[in-house]
Amino acid sequence: MSEANKAISTRVYEEVWANGNLGVVDEIFADDYINHSQPPDLPKGREGFKVFASGYQTAFPNMDMNIEEVLADGDRVVTRSSSNGKHEGD
Numbered sequence: 001m002s003e004a005n006k007a008i009s010t011r012v013y014e015e016v017w018a019n020g021n022l023g024v025v026d027e028i029f030a031d032d033y034i035n036h037s038q039p040p041d042l043p044k045g046r047e048g049f050k051v052f053a054s055g056y057q058t059a060f061p062n063m064d065m066n067i068e069e070v071l072a073d074g075d076r077v078v079t080r081s082s083s084n085g086k087h088e089g090d
Contacts, residue, residue: 002072009077010070017083018065020057022050059089 008028015021029046038052057063063085071078 001075002077005075005077006070006072009072009079010067013065013067013079013081016053017056017063017081020053022053025050025053055089059087060085061088062086 011024011028015024025046029049031045033045033049035049035052038048042048042051060083063083065081065083067079067081069080071080
């Protein structure tokens with residue numbers, strides 16, 4: 001289970017954050033997903049995450065994201081990453 005969960009977490013960073021592929025959100029995020037980091041005025045669930053990620057990508061179109069470390073224990077995963085980019089949004 002841990003290795004599969006690490007692969008999912010890595011996929012989110014690589015496909016969504018690094019490559020802007022929001023289509024993968026519907027595939028791998030749960031129906032009842034909650035993003036506790038997004039602004040409160042965004043919709044809940046996967047659609048809200050897509051809006052959040054899209055806005056982030058618009059603000060940082062040249063973002064370079066690197067996964068530094070992925071740790072897993074059972075169904076819990078921690079991904080340590082770094083990102084670099086110039087803010088070009090509102």
